[in-house]
Structure formats: structure tokens, C-alpha cells
Amino acid sequence: MTEIVFYILAAAAVVGAALCVLQRSPIASALWLMTTMFSLACIFVLLGAQLIGILQVLVYVGAVLVLFLFVVMLLNLSHEGSDLRGPWGVGAAVVVIGLLAVELFGLWQYTPARLAREVAQAPQLADPRLAFPAALSMHAVATPNVVEDLAAPLFQTYLIPFEVTSVLLLAAAVGAVVLAKRRI
Amino acid sequence: MNALDTTTPIGATLALLPELLLTGWSLVVLLVVAWRHEGERDSRFAGWLSFAGILLSLAAVLGMWHGDWHSEGIAHMVALDSFRYASATLILLLAGASTLLSLRYLGRQRLLAPEYYPLILFATIGMLVMAAATDLILIFLGLEVMSVAVYVLSGFDRYRRSSAEAALKYFLIGAFASSFLLYGIALIWGATGQTNLSLIAAQLAGGAPTMASLGLGLLLIGFGFKVSAVPFHMWAPDVYDGAPTPVTGFMATGVKAAAFVALVRVLDQGFIAQAHQWQPVIGVLAVATILVGNITALAQESLKRMLAYSSVAHAGYLLVAAWPGTAFGSGAVLFYLAAYCVTTLASFGILAAIEHVGSRTVLIDDLEGLFSKRPWGATSLAVCLLSLLGFPGTFGFVGKWYIISSVLREGSWILPVAVAVGSLISIGYYLPVITAMTFKPERTIDAHRQVAFSRAGKAIVAMAVLLILLFGVWPTALLNSAVRSARTLAPQAVVTEVP
Numbered sequence: 001m002t003e004i005v006f007y008i009l010a011a012a013a014v015v016g017a018a019l020c021v022l023q024r025s026p027i028a029s030a031l032w033l034m035t036t037m038f039s040l041a042c043i044f045v046l047l048g049a050q051l052i053g054i055l056q057v058l059v060y061v062g063a064v065l066v067l068f069l070f071v072v073m074l075l076n077l078s079h080e081g082s083d084l085r086g087p088w089g090v091g092a093a094v095v096v097i098g099l100l101a102v103e104l105f106g107l108w109q110y111t112p113a114r115l116a117r118e119v120a121q122a123p124q125l126a127d128p129r130l131a132f133p134a135a136l137s138m139h140a141v142a143t144p145n146v147v148e149d150l151a152a153p154l155f156q157t158y159l160i161p162f163e164v165t166s167v168l169l170l171a172a173a174v175g176a177v178v179l180a181k182r183r184i
Numbered sequence: 185m186n187a188l189d190t191t192t193p194i195g196a197t198l199a200l201l202p203e204l205l206l207t208g209w210s211l212v213v214l215l216v217v218a219w220r221h222e223g224e225r226d227s228r229f230a231g232w233l234s235f236a237g238i239l240l241s242l243a244a245v246l247g248m249w250h251g252d253w254h255s256e257g258i259a260h261m262v263a264l265d266s267f268r269y270a271s272a273t274l275i276l277l278l279a280g281a282s283t284l285l286s287l288r289y290l291g292r293q294r295l296l297a298p299e300y301y302p303l304i305l306f307a308t309i310g311m312l313v314m315a316a317a318t319d320l321i322l323i324f325l326g327l328e329v330m331s332v333a334v335y336v337l338s339g340f341d342r343y344r345r346s347s348a349e350a351a352l353k354y355f356l357i358g359a360f361a362s363s364f365l366l367y368g369i370a371l372i373w374g375a376t377g378q379t380n381l382s383l384i385a386a387q388l389a390g391g392a393p394t395m396a397s398l399g400l401g402l403l404l405i406g407f408g409f410k411v412s413a414v415p416f417h418m419w420a421p422d423v424y425d426g427a428p429t430p431v432t433g434f435m436a437t438g439v440k441a442a443a444f445v446a447l448v449r450v451l452d453q454g455f456i457a458q459a460h461q462w463q464p465v466i467g468v469l470a471v472a473t474i475l476v477g478n479i480t481a482l483a484q485e486s487l488k489r490m491l492a493y494s495s496v497a498h499a500g501y502l503l504v505a506a507w508p509g510t511a512f513g514s515g516a517v518l519f520y521l522a523a524y525c526v527t528t529l530a531s532f533g534i535l536a537a538i539e540h541v542g543s544r545t546v547l548i549d550d551l552e553g554l555f556s557k558r559p560w561g562a563t564s565l566a567v568c569l570l571s572l573l574g575f576p577g578t579f580g581f582v583g584k585w586y587i588i589s590s591v592l593r594e595g596s597w598i599l600p601v602a603v604a605v606g607s608l609i610s611i612g613y614y615l616p617v618i619t620a621m622t623f624k625p626e627r628t629i630d631a632h633r634q635v636a637f638s639r640a641g642k643a644i645v646a647m648a649v650l651l652i653l654l655f656g657v658w659p660t661a662l663l664n665s666a667v668r669s670a671r672t673l674a675p676q677a678v679v680t681e682v683p
Contacts, residue, residue: 160261164313164325171306171329175336178299
């Protein structure tokens with residue numbers, strides 16, 4: 001049953017991706033990209049990674065794609081023939097497809113057994129929990145769960161970088177408005 | 185004695201007190217600016233408000249320094265040592281002086297968008313984070329906060345082509361440099377499993393795997409772009425030339441100071457055991473930067489471009505000071521940074537007052553006869569240039585002498601010779617400016633009529649000149665303080681057993 005659902009979702013993702021590239025209108029392309037992202041989110045849920053699935057919808061479908069649509073509308077792009085269809089474009093496409101094929105082949109060779117062997121052979125690293133005794137208690141609180149595994153480092157160990165990132169985004173937003181607005 | 189545990193929420197909050205105060209204040213300024221953004225008066229009000237925030241943050245830094253706040257065990261993310269306090273003090277003083285120097289300039293050049301000042305505050309927050317960070321992730325984020333704000337500031341004069349070009353160039357090259365830095369951090373993390381500098385040092389104490397050395401190399405390239413070391417300096421002259429002059433002053437001093445203190449902390453705290461690997465790289469970069477920067481500066485006709493190349497050359501002297509990796513070397517970095525930043529900021533402040541409304545460049549020939557019309561301004565510029573040159577009796581001379589002695593202590597003679605040769609070459613472009621100002625008559629009767637210092641600008645320049653002369657003859661207290669601060673940089677011992 002799961003397999004059938006997976007194949008339906010995978011087919012939707014591939015068809016969406018293909019139509020995204022083939023459509024002439026940028027708006028239609030963006031909407032097809034959304035189909036692909038939704039299908040990928042569903043596949044993540046099938047894999048048991050609910051959080052990543054939800055984040056996929058929130059970040060890619062919610063934020064990134066809306067941004068795409070805004071940019072497309074603001075820039076008033078007209079439907080022009082692409083200049084990537086000449087012999088150079090075809091050559092570049094062949095090279096990229098070849099590289100992707102090599103990568104897929106490499107991934108196919110990489111079995112779970114090989115991964116386990118490599119992890120076993122890797123050198124032992126110093127445990128940060130030993131270096132920061134106070135952090136030990138914080139780690140003990142976290143129970144095995146996808147959301148908490150992600151949240152504990154984000155809001156405990158890496159709280160300060162997380163907060164500095166918000167300052168970075170604010171500075172970037174203010175800067176973008178200052179540079180882009182015609183009259184402030 | 186105040187020991188803070190930076191892994192607890194309260195400890196982390198207190199450890200970041202200056203940064204938090206400045207962030208909160210910048211949000212207030214941003215809100216005020218949203219309501220009051222009409223004319224020159226509102227712009228000046230925003231400037232003074234930002235200056236007050238910088239003073240508040242400076243008070244927090246000085247309080248922490250005076251109270252000797254230090255971290256309990258290893259500093260997690262944020263350092264609590266005098267090296268951080270000393271560099272944060274320098275950065276905040278530079279930010280405050282840049283704010284005051286901008287007040288009149290922005291009005292004169294009709295750059296009245298008051299968002300300028302919150303952006304200066306954001307850049308300062310990034311610099312403070314860089315000076316405080318003991319974790320590669322935080323160093324990277326601080327660098328990005330600073331860079332994003334400075335990209336926008338350099339393009340603030342949107343209607344002038346050169347300013348827009350400067351912003352775009354700086355943004356593209358800056359993004360390129362950040363990617364080197366980030367990839368270096370990723371490789372170091374891959375080799376050691378750590379991003380904390382002290383833990384990296386513990387992991388690499390027995391020798392570094394190739395991946396870690398490769399990561400360190402990429403890290404050095406990233407920093408090389410940010411401090412404009414040759415051969416990564418190509419962006420600097422165009423960007424310094426195109427940006428509004430007070431911003432150029434802020435970029436040439438604050439950005440460079442923050443990048444250097446972060447670089448010194450990374451090298452001395454995280455990779456001191458790998459000194460034999462990075463010392464040759466730093467040495468070659470230093471010699472190339474000194475020679476190329478000084479020789480190219482000889483050919484410049486515009487004062488701003490000449491100062492830009494001179495700031496490239498000074499990055500070379502600072503790299504020489506970073507070379508030994510000892511407390512004396514890093515103390516020399518701090519001391520020379522103070523000397524270089526005070527002098528350069530004052531030079532750009534004077535240049536901003538000399539610039540005509542809307543005109544792009546001040547040629548060195550345009551300064552002819554400045555002394556007879558504006559004796560104090562001309563004398564101040566002469567003192568600044570002599571200090572940059574390293575003339576005895578000035579701040580710059582003591583700094584250079586101290587760099588040379590700290591390198592000689594480690595037994596290198598090539599680098600001191602490079603510093604001396606570079607200073608000799610630099611006579612060739614600093615002295616003509618001084619002779620043009622003093623010995624030649626002015627070209628037209630109304631030359632220099634537009635030169636206008638604001639009261640705040642006058643005060644800043646006068647204070648800088650006094651500091652240059654004061655520390656030129658009485659440097660002992662500052663020298664000792666710099667070395668004491670640099671001593672706190674040694675990697676901290678790591679506990680490897682369960683307590």
C-alpha cells in the first residue's frame with residue numbers, strides 16, 4: 001500500500017518538475033514547481049520525517065514560492081523565447097545530465113552496510129557534553145523525537161547563533177528596502 | 185571577579201549585554217526613523233540617537249572589562265576576556281566617531297534617508313559579535329551581519345553611478361569570500377566535529393588531518409578578502425572610492441578591525457598548534473600586500489583612492505603583526521589597529537569636509553594652498569598622514585616599531601625588512617600631499633571656500649590628532665594594556681573526562 005502511494009507521489013513530483021521546465025509562462029512554471037514541492041513533502045511524511053515534510057510545505061511552498069511569484073509579478077516578465085536552445089545549450093544540458101547520472105550511480109553503490117562500516121572506522125571525536133558540564137543536564141531533557149531532536153540544539157546549544165541570524169535577516173530586509181525603494 | 189557560565193540562559197544573556205543593548209537600541213532607532221524621516225533635522229536627530237546607543241553599549245563593555253567578567257570553564261559561543269573587551273571598545277569608538285562625522289556630510293550631499301544610522305548600528309552589532317565569538321558559526325554570522333549592512337551603506341548614494349557600482353561589486357565579491365569562509369568552516373567541522381575554537385585546538389593538538397589544513401586554508405582566503413590582502417584586494421580601491429566618504433572611513437577602519445581581531449582569535453585560539461602551517465601563508469600574504477599596496481598607491485592622483493591603497497598596504501603591516509601568534513604579536517595587532525584606525529578615520533573625516541557638493545573626487549592637486557586658507561584642517565591632515573607614514577613621535581611610528589620588535593623576537597628578519605621598505609615607499613605618496621597643502625599657493629581665489637567642518641566633525645578630528653600625538657610620545661600604558669589583553673587569547677584547557 002505504501003509503495004503504491006509512493007509511486008503516485010513520485011510520479012506527480014516528476015511530472016510537476018518536467019512541466020515546470022517546459023511551460024512558457026513563468027507563473028505556470030512556478031505553480032508546477034509548487035506541485036513538485038507538495039509531492040516531495042508527502043514523500044517525507046511517508047518516510048516518517050513529518051517535521052521535515054511540514055517544514056518543506058512552510059518554507060518552500062509558503063515562503064520561497066510566494067517570493068518567486070511576487071518577483072515575477074513585480075518585474076513584469078514577458079514571454080520571450082529562451083536563448084538556451086542553441087547547440088551550446090544542448091551541450092551544457094548533456095554535461096549536466098551526465099554529471100547527475102554519475103552522482104546517481106555513486107549513490108546507488110552506497111549501501112547501508114558500507115555506511116555503517118565507514119562510521120565504525122571514523123576517528124572518535126571529543127564529546128561537547130564533556131567540555132560543557134552544564135550542558136549535560138540540558139541534553140538529558142531531550143527525549144528521542146524528531147521535533148525535540150531538532151529543537152534542543154537549535155534553542156539550547158545554538159541559541160545565540162539562532163538569534164544573531166534574526167538580526168542578519170532584519171539588517172538584510174532594511175537594506176533591501178533602502179536600496180530598492182525609489183523615494184524613502 | 186565575576187564568573188559567568190555561558191551555557192546557561194542567564195550567563196549567555198549577561199555575556200552578550202553590549203550586543204543586546206545595541207540591538208534593542210537599533211530597533212528603537214528604526215521605529216523612530218519610520219515616523220520621522222522628512223528633512224535634515226530628522227536625519228540629524230537619528231544620528232544623535234544612534235550615538236547615544238553606541239555610548240550605552242560602550243558603557244556596558246567598559247563595565248564588563250572593569251569588573252573583570254570572565255567565563256567559567258570554556259567559553260561557549262561568546263568569549264569573556266580582555267581581548268574581546270579591548271576590541272569591542274575600539275569598534276564602538278570607531279562607530280561613534282563615524283556617526284558624528286556623517287551628520288554634516290549626509291546633509292551636504294542630500295543623502296537624507298535616516299535609515300543610514302540603523303544600518304551603521306547593525307554593522308556595529310556584527311563587528312561586536314565577530315570580536316566576541318569563540319565559535320566558527322558565530323564568527324560567520326557576525327561577519328554576515330556586518331557585511332550586509334556595509335554593502336547597503338556603500339551603495340547609499342543611489343543616484344551616483346560609482347556608489348551603486350561599489351555596492352554591487354562589494355556584494356558580489358563579499359558573497360564569494362563568504363562562501364570560501366563557510367566551506368572552510370565545513371571542512372574543519374568535518375575533520376574535528378567541532379566549531380568551538382578551544383575544542384578544535386584540543387582535537388588538533390596532536391596534528392591536523394589534511395581536511396583540517398584545507399579548511400584552514402579556505403578560512404584564510406575568506407579572511408584575506410575581508411581584510412583586502414593582496415591578491416584578494418582587487419575590490420577595495422573601487423569600493424572605497426565609490427562609497428560615501430564617511431562610509432569609506434567606517435569600512436576602512438571598523439570592518440578591517442573586526443576582521444583582524446576575529447582572524448587573530450581563530451589563529452591563536454583554535455590553530456596555534458598548526459602555526460608552522462599558517463605562518464608561511466600569512467608571511468607571503470603580508471609581504472605581497474605591503475609591496476603591491478604601497479607601489480600602487482604611488483600612481484594615484486585622487487586623494488580618496490590613494491588612501492584606499494594605503495589602507496591595503498596597512499593590512500599588510502597588520503598581517504605581519506599577526507604572523508608570530510604570540511601574545512606580543514597579537515598585542516601588536518591590537519595596538520597597531522588602534523593607531524591605524526584613529527588615523528585613517530580622521531583622514532577620511534577631513535576628506536569628507538573638503539569634498540565639494542556632488543563632486544566625486546578630490547585630486548591631490550586640489551589641495552594646493554589649503555594651509556593658508558584652513559590652517560587647522562591642513563595641519564590635522566598632515567599629522568594624520570605623518571602617522572600613517574610612521575614618522576617618529578606619532579602613534580603610527582610606535583605601532584610599526586612595536587610590530588617589528590614583536591616579529592624580531594620570533595627570529596624572522598624578512599618581515600621587518602618588508603615593513604621598513606614599505607614605509608620608505610610610502611614617503612613617495614604621503615609627502616607630496618603635505619607639500620601641496622603647505623608650500624604651493626592656491627589655484628583660484630575662491631578655492632577651499634566650500635570646505636566645511638561641522639562642530640562634531642571638528643571635535644572628532646581634534647581628538648584623533650591629540651591621541652596620535654599623545655600616544656606617539658607616551659605609549660607605555662596602551663602598549664601594556666594591549667599585551668595584557670592578548671595574553672587572554674591562549675586556548676582554554678578542555679576537560680575530557682566525565683566530572
